Amino acid sequence: MRGKAKEMTPEVTWQEITPGGTIYEPGNAEGYKTGDWRSMRPVWIEEKCTQCMLCPPVCPDTAIPVKDSKRLDFDYDHCKGCGVCFKVCPFDAIDFIKEEDKEE
Amino acid sequence: MAYNLKQVMNKPERLTGGHRMCAGCGAPVTVRTVLRALKPEDHAVCCSATGCLEVSTFLYPYTAWKDSFIHSAFENAGATLSGAEAAYTALRRKGRMNESYKFIAFGGDGGTYDIGLQSLSGAMERGHDMVYICYDNEAYMNTGIQRSSGTPRYADTTTSPQGTEMPGKMQYKKDLTGVMAAHRIPYVAQSTLTSNFKDLYEKSEKAIYTKGPAFMNVLSPCPRGWRYNTPDLMEICKLAVETCIWPLYEVEDGKWKLNYKPKKKLPITEYLKPQGRFKHLFTDENRHLIDNIQEDIDKKWEELLKKCGEDS
Amino acid sequence: MSIRERLSGNEAIAVAMRQINPDVVAAFPITPSTEIPQYFSQFVSNGQVQTEFVAVESEHSAMSACIGAQAAGARTMTATSANGLALMWEMLYIASAMKLPITLSCVNRALSGPLNIHNDHSDSMGARDSGWIQLYSETNQEAYDNLLQAIRIAEHKDVQLPVMVCQDGFITSHAVENIELLEDEKVKEFVGEYKPDHYLLNHKEPIAVGPLDLPAHCFEHKREQAQSMINAKKVILEVAKEFEKLTGRKYEYFEKYNLDDAEIAIVIINSSAGTAKTVVDKLRDNGIKAGLLKIRMFRPFPADEIAEALKNVKALAVMDKAESYSAIGGPVGAEVKSALYGKADGIKVLNYIYGLGGRDVRADDIEEVYNSLMDIVKTGQIGEIYRYVGVRG
Numbered sequence: 001m002r003g004k005a006k007e008m009t010p011e012v013t014w015q016e017i018t019p020g021g022t023i024y025e026p027g028n029a030e031g032y033k034t035g036d037w038r039s040m041r042p043v044w045i046e047e048k049c050t051q052c053m054l055c056p057p058v059c060p061d062t063a064i065p066v067k068d069s070k071r072l073d074f075d076y077d078h079c080k081g082c083g084v085c086f087k088v089c090p091f092d093a094i095d096f097i098k099e100e101d102k103e104e
Numbered sequence: 105m106a107y108n109l110k111q112v113m114n115k116p117e118r119l120t121g122g123h124r125m126c127a128g129c130g131a132p133v134t135v136r137t138v139l140r141a142l143k144p145e146d147h148a149v150c151c152s153a154t155g156c157l158e159v160s161t162f163l164y165p166y167t168a169w170k171d172s173f174i175h176s177a178f179e180n181a182g183a184t185l186s187g188a189e190a191a192y193t194a195l196r197r198k199g200r201m202n203e204s205y206k207f208i209a210f211g212g213d214g215g216t217y218d219i220g221l222q223s224l225s226g227a228m229e230r231g232h233d234m235v236y237i238c239y240d241n242e243a244y245m246n247t248g249i250q251r252s253s254g255t256p257r258y259a260d261t262t263t264s265p266q267g268t269e270m271p272g273k274m275q276y277k278k279d280l281t282g283v284m285a286a287h288r289i290p291y292v293a294q295s296t297l298t299s300n301f302k303d304l305y306e307k308s309e310k311a312i313y314t315k316g317p318a319f320m321n322v323l324s325p326c327p328r329g330w331r332y333n334t335p336d337l338m339e340i341c342k343l344a345v346e347t348c349i350w351p352l353y354e355v356e357d358g359k360w361k362l363n364y365k366p367k368k369k370l371p372i373t374e375y376l377k378p379q380g381r382f383k384h385l386f387t388d389e390n391r392h393l394i395d396n397i398q399e400d401i402d403k404k405w406e407e408l409l410k411k412c413g414e415d416s
Numbered sequence: 417m418s419i420r421e422r423l424s425g426n427e428a429i430a431v432a433m434r435q436i437n438p439d440v441v442a443a444f445p446i447t448p449s450t451e452i453p454q455y456f457s458q459f460v461s462n463g464q465v466q467t468e469f470v471a472v473e474s475e476h477s478a479m480s481a482c483i484g485a486q487a488a489g490a491r492t493m494t495a496t497s498a499n500g501l502a503l504m505w506e507m508l509y510i511a512s513a514m515k516l517p518i519t520l521s522c523v524n525r526a527l528s529g530p531l532n533i534h535n536d537h538s539d540s541m542g543a544r545d546s547g548w549i550q551l552y553s554e555t556n557q558e559a560y561d562n563l564l565q566a567i568r569i570a571e572h573k574d575v576q577l578p579v580m581v582c583q584d585g586f587i588t589s590h591a592v593e594n595i596e597l598l599e600d601e602k603v604k605e606f607v608g609e610y611k612p613d614h615y616l617l618n619h620k621e622p623i624a625v626g627p628l629d630l631p632a633h634c635f636e637h638k639r640e641q642a643q644s645m646i647n648a649k650k651v652i653l654e655v656a657k658e659f660e661k662l663t664g665r666k667y668e669y670f671e672k673y674n675l676d677d678a679e680i681a682i683v684i685i686n687s688s689a690g691t692a693k694t695v696v697d698k699l700r701d702n703g704i705k706a707g708l709l710k711i712r713m714f715r716p717f718p719a720d721e722i723a724e725a726l727k728n729v730k731a732l733a734v735m736d737k738a739e740s741y742s743a744i745g746g747p748v749g750a751e752v753k754s755a756l757y758g759k760a761d762g763i764k765v766l767n768y769i770y771g772l773g774g775r776d777v778r779a780d781d782i783e784e785v786y787n788s789l790m791d792i793v794k795t796g797q798i799g800e801i802y803r804y805v806g807v808r809g
Contacts, residue, residue, distance in 0.1 A: 008165035010632040014639035019576065020515035021164055021629050021637050022614060026622040029122035029161070029168035037127060053110045057140075057301045058338055060132040061121040069110040078121030082128030082327075083335030088299065096335070147619035149488065159628040167624035172616040175626035176483050176510050183477035186470060187442055187484025187492070188616055194439040194468035194490055195617065203619060223480065226473030 005031070030078075034061065038081035041099045044073050048093035055085040055094065107302045115140050116170075118148070123168040124160040128334040130297060130324035130341070131157050131239040135210060137301050138237055138320075139171075141308035147171065148206045149188050153181035153215030156246040156326075157239060179219035182227035182236060185209040189232045206312050207234035213254030214244040217280050228287045228317040235311045235318045238280065241326040249329040253278040256349070257400065258393050259381045261329070266384040271393055276400065284319040285355040291316075292355040296323035297341045303352055303363060310356070323350045331380025343375040348405045353412060362412035369405075372398045418663065419597040425553075425588035428560040428595055429495065429521045429581075430455035434465055435603035436567060439490035439610070442470035442481035444500060447533045448585035449523035452495035475500035479507035479518075486516040487625050489615030491567070494518070497585055498525035498539045505543070511578045512547025513641055514625055517570030517610075518578040520548075521563060524686065524737075525585040526773045534774020535585040537685065541738040541747045547641055549579040549648050550715040552685045554671075557595050558712075559583040561665060564598070567607045568655045574647040584687040586774070598663065606662060645716050652713055669718035671710040672725055674700060678707025680789035681726065683752050684735040685711050688770070688777045692735075695782040706786055711748070719755035726752075727760040731789040731798075737771045745769070745802045764798045770805045781806045 003018035005028045018024065049071070056064040056071050063079035065072045086096040118139035125132050135157065142148055148171040152158040158175045161168040176184045185207050195201035209227075211220050216238040224236055243261045244250040251264040256277045260266040264273035285292045291314045293307040304322060311318035323344055327334040344350035347370045352363040373394060376382040385394050409416055423431065429452050433441070441460075443453035453469075460469045470485075472478045478494050485492040496504065501522060511518055522540045526532040540550060549569060553559035559581060566579040583589055598606070614623050629637060649669075656667040671689075674696050675681060684692050689710040699706035709725055711718075726732060734753070736746025744750075749767030756763055768785055771777045784805055792798055 005165040008633065012633070012636060014636040014643070017633065017636040017640055018165070019637075019640050019644075020513065020625065021627045021633075022515075023162075023165055023167045023624045023627065024614065024621065026167060026172070026624065027120040027170035029166040030120040032122035032166050034122060034124070051110075053113050054299060056113050057109070057137060058133060058297070060125055060127070060129045061123070062117050062119065062132075062136065063121050066113045069114055075121060080127035082337075084128055084337045087335040088338050147622075149616045151484070162624055162627045164627040164629045164633050167627070169624055170622065172618070172622040173624040174484060174487050174616060176480055176514070177506060180477060180480035180507075183472060183480035184484040186472075186477075187440065187481030187486075188488040189484075190440045190442065190468040190470045190481065191485040191488035191490030191492070192617060194466065194485075197466050197468070198439065201617060203617075205617060205619075222473060223477045226477055229473070230470065 033077045034080055035077045038079060038099045040081040040083055041097055041102050042074055042079065042081065042083065042086050043095040043097060045093045045095060048091050050091055052090065054088050054090065058084045058088050107306055109300045112140060112305060116144055118142065118170045119161065120168045120170065122166065124163060125156060126328055128327045128337055129156070130241065130326065130337055133297055133337070134237070134239045134304070134322045134324045137304045138208065138308040141305050141312055142206060146206055147203060148208055149174065149185070151175065151181050151185040151188070151209040153211035153220055154178035155212040155215050157210055157212065159246060178215055180223045181209040181211045181215060181220060182224035185234055186227040186230060186232040189234050207232070208312065209234060209236045211236065211238055212245065213238060213240045213242055213252045217254040217278050218252050225287065228284065228289050228319060231316055233316055235320070238321045239324040240321055241324050241329060243329050245326050245329045254280065257397060258385055260384060261381070271384060271390050281321045288358060289317040289319060290314050290357055291318040293320045294351065294353050295320060296344060296350055296352070297338060298345070299338060307354065329381065332378045336378065340378065343370065346370045347372050347375045347401065349375055349401050351405065351408055353408065360411040362408065362414050365414060372401055417599070419599060421595050421597055422592050423556055423595050424590050424592050425556040425559050425583045426451040426523065426590065427455060428556040429563055431597060432560050432563045433493055434459045435598070435600050436493070436564070436607050437465045438467050438493045440468050440470065440482070440485035440492045441494060442472050442478045442485065442492070443494045444472050444475045444478045444496070446475070446497050446500035448525055448589050449495045449497040449500070449521065452521055475503040476507060479504035479511060482518045483507065483511050483514060483516055486518050487514065487616050489612055489617045491610035492518050493520070495521040495523065497523045498527050501539045501543060502527055508543055508546040508548055513637070515576040515641070515644065516578060517576055519563065519566045519570055520578065520580040522580045522582045523585045523589045524582050532773040535587050536772045536774065537737040538739065540580060540582045543580070544715055544747060547577065547645065548715060549577055549645070550713070551579065551581050552712055552714055553581060553583040553588065554686055554689045554710060556588060556593050559588065560595060560597065561659065561663070561667065564603060564606060565655045565659050565667070569648060569652055571610060572651045575644050575651050577644050577648060582686065587687040602662065649716050649718065667712060669713045669721050670725070671712065673708040673710065675707035675709055675725060677705055679705040679730045679793060680786060681707040681709060681729045682733045682735055682785060683709045683711065683748065685714070685737065685748065688735065688737070691777055691779055692782045695779050695786060699786060704790070717751050717755070722752060722755045723759035726756065726763060729763055731764045731792040733766040733768050733785045733789055735785070736767060736769050739769055739772065764792050766798070766801050766803055768803050768805050775806050777806065
């Protein structure tokens with residue numbers, strides 16, 4: 001398969017670029033990190049979480065991964081800190097803090 | 105099988121993270137839910153009109169779509185995808201295609217209510233086996249919040265700004281869902297983001313798996329354009345439904361069905377108040393305009409109840 | 417063993433399409449190309465082809481649907497004229513940029529305004545910068561032959577560009593003439609099957625087509641597209657050679673008619689070349705060294721080859737059946753003159769606008785042009801270089 005996205009850098013030549021602007025790797029945006037957009041950060045409080053699953057579908061960035069009907073911790077590579085999940089959680093199991101206040 | 109949120113959330117994600125939509129945008133939430141309704145073993149060809157969704161999810165060299173995806177221009181998602189669907193029909197007829205594909209087009213209210221209306225109408229009229237989802241954020245958001253025919257009356261937009269002579273957009277919102285129902289296609293529905301996503305998911309399932317053309321209009325709030333507190337996405341959608349400004353209904357083979365009737369219909373001020381685009385209505389000079397909006401909603405709600413065979 | 421028939425230009429195109437049996441045809445009617453989708457939909461209705469015919473609601477949607485179908489993996493064809501081509505203008509550019517080998521029969525008709533349904537070249541000339549390969553046809557035979565070759569040219573791996581095959585509206589499209597057709601099987605064998613490497617309906621390798629392309633990458637994509645057009649020059653000759661083996665009919669970038677020793681000549685496109693050839697014959701009978709160059713391939717433009725072919729001509733008139741409104745001439749005039757520059761600077765070149773809005777082009781008009789060329793040779797004075805013939809006043 002020609003033309004992997006990571007080869008399509010700002011230095012790629014016209015001879016190497018994918019013709020027509022076609023991309024051959026479905027879903028490769030996953031490799032693009034949008035986590036640095038955050039100024040606020042959701043924090044998962046696992047002990048309070050009842051796994052009601054109301055938060056994973058509201059995330060615009062698919063940043064709440066799900067496995068076996070259970071949510072996992074936030075995907076901070078992609079979370080933009082919109083706070084929608086924080087608002088929908090009925091159990092206060094998501095905290096919403098300033099990004100700069102995050103625990104290292 | 106009855107809808108079970110915990111079960112459906114195990115289905116594979118077909119729109120990845122890493123796209124450039126704004127934080128808190130309603131559109132990708134809509135897209136994720138619609139695509140979730142596909143059976144995991146089914147393949148899809150997705151299409152988007154130019155707009156927020158397209159430019160953010162398909163910015164060279166990245167695509168957030170796990171299925172095959174095509175974008176060609178702004179006003180032709182309906183026509184473009186009907187071409188792909190025609191290709192599928194032809195290849196199957198010629199014995200060169202054994203797989204089963206679903207065809208799902210997305211367009212904003214700009215690319216659907218206005219510039220894309222013709223090609224949508226044509227695609228629906230021709231009976232292609234495809235779904236068209238309008239993610240309605242009620243203005244041309246991608247180019248900077250200009251009014252569309254989907255913008256509600258008196259909303260402030262950059263081409264219908266509120267000023268001393270005019271309090272925002274003067275025309276009523278176009279009833280696109282009604283227009284599509286008049287096409288007499290097998291399935292038409294109006295939906296939005298509800299807390300367990302049952303409404304949007306089940307309707308998406310019906311739209312995708314009903315043979316022939318299907319159309320869904322999904323209210324997808326825009327935090328930038330509507331100017332509400334970003335984390336309140338789901339609350340805004342809830343208020344739209346509870347005030348009856350955005351009723352949830354289906355038209356299946358011409359039969360109108362109301363999906364949700366609020367026990368207590370909230371006054372429209374509840375919906376307008378949290379949104380900056382309606383802020384100018386809460387002055388003494390403009391308060392009567394809110395009454396005008398309320399009258400209009402009440403009238404349309406009664407009409408809808410009648411159509412759906414519901415009591416007032 | 418070819419099939420001898422009598423067909424109009426539109427019928428010839430429709431027959432070619434039937435024999436090609438494309439996967440998808442998405443078309444909208446417009447005079448004078450309307451008959452093409454009409455004939456073709458009759459073939460569909462009678463099961464003579466297995467094509468999915470999409471009766472779209474506008475030409476913009478026609479090209480949009482063609483793009484969707486071709487990208488999905490289907491061999492896709494369409495037809496239009498004039499404002500239909502103009503309505504799909506943005507999509508023409510997009511089809512080429514997306515490297516989709518769609519084929520389109522353009523039945524040349526004047527672009528509005530005013531509204532005029534008759535022949536001139538303003539429509540396809542208006543699309544000359546869109547990235548489509550353009551082949552022009554003097555007769556129904558050429559239109560038929562060009563369309564068959566167009567499939568092979570477009571789909572060639574070094575090209576992957578859309579192709580439009582042009583013929584004059586009404587004059588060629590509606591006039592019945594003798595034609596030699598290939599047998600169905602020969603056409604099928606010649607065009608082969610469409611086998612794209614990448615297409616939407618391939619769940620094993622899903623693709624995304626039509627991105628937002630920022631300044632970091634857009635220029636490289638356009639350069640790649642330009643290279644495909646450059647590559648097309650060679651491919652067009654290769655396909656023509658193969659076609660000649662099959663039919664005995666020879667095609668190149670242009671046709672030279674009595675040009676080799678010509679002192680005066682015209683450059684012309686499509687049906688009026690037929691009229692002009694009779695004038696050349698008459699002049700030759702009178703001992704005048706007149707010649708003609710009829711362009712077949714306008715995009716890509718065979719600049720070097722045209723300069724080489726014309727280099728010994730003393731006075732040249734480039735005939736344009738379209739205006740550029742450059743205030744100095746038409747599109748073909750501009751391209752030919754730029755091709756000659758630095759290669760054949762001694763030639764005195766006139767640019768004539770003729771035949772707009774279906775104005776009848778008579779042998780007299782062509783003779784008038786040759787007469788002015790003879791005057792130039794005699795007097796050495798070129799006079800006005802931007803001229804009109806056939807317009808009153």
